[in-house]
Amino acid sequence: MASLAETEIITRFQKYLQIDTVQPNPDYIAAADFIISEAKSISLESQSIEFVQGKPIVLLKWIGSDPLLPAILLNSHVDVVPFEEDKWDHPPLGAEIDEDGKIYARGTQDMKSVGMQYLEAIRKLRASGFKPLRSVYVSFVPDEEIGGIDGVGKFVESDIFKSLNISIVLDEGLPSPTESYRVFNGERIPWSLQIKAVGQPGHGSKLYDDSAMENLTKSIESIMRFRASQFDQLKHKECLKGEGDVISVNMVFLKAGTPTPDDGFVMNLQPSEAEAGFDIRVPPAADPEALERRLVGEWAPPARNMSLKLWRGDQELARKQFVTATNDSNPWWGLLENAVKEAGGNTSKPEIFPASTDSRYFRKAGLLAIGFSPISNTPSLLHDHNEYLSQSEYLKGINMYVSILKAYTSYALPE
């Protein structure tokens, strides 16, 4: 049986899940109102900052007894990705709980859980009379799911942010299917590549060199060989590589052929143009210049009548990636591992996040950032149908943050 306090905790989580913050039209105002009223109920200072109209960053503050010490930032994004409602067994904004205690809603894992767990942990610490030495900030940010440019991207560059004197940021990680929690200290950077081949058009019956299709096919074969070489490192356990450690390349579109009015294709014509698109993710350990040379030399060589278009978002991050240290130079890493242990959990070895999160902006601004979502024994259903989190896992995660916040806010040694 859940206690009354636990029922109230779950109800607050459900209320946050039920607010429609689905991209591309998140109700940020309703979410901000809810977060600010929650903050008031635990006596946190709050402000809503709009760098872009209609996209507030809600910033909460729990003042420490030594405000000169650098502070701790707990970050979470408010927006969630869309869903295909008919593929779900429960309404995606319903936050219904099934007989096993699983709460179903978009954002249960990514990452409304984490945002509310930060607040519940502070609520518990406050109720116990705990007083932090360092100040704690809690940020609820918009637009992470669409790149974060108008959210954390603007926030980290602002004078307000610089005045906070943050030394460590906690942000989202990924659920773990095992007992151990996953922790992340870096992430891969997305590259979007489109390659195009042109060549002599010709009769479907004729064998000749350098047709657009032949040129594109040679490139795709080369790209697929590279993909296999990366995938092999994941499959062979002795390589000890995780998903975030290799370069992923996946073909996302193919465009070629001469269409007919009835949605078919002209079958006796070799077309003069052919294109393909790829999603590429580049880990910090990869050499971006070597990859660029491969793009031009092997995947879209001008000598084979190929051209390419490449998008990489932030140009600086595409060239140089920032990784958070996990050794003794970063005391926060060990503090987190110990705090999780003290609360009855354990962490696995640090990983590179396979996709991207707002942490990249914090790291680029020179801050230490750890990706951590306290979700164990749960399949990762980020952006998937039937995203859920069990009540017990959610409550356990709050205790992890209680332990982490105690350790972090009490840490007095110079950094």
Ligand SMILES: [Zn+2]
């Ligand atoms: Zn997320």
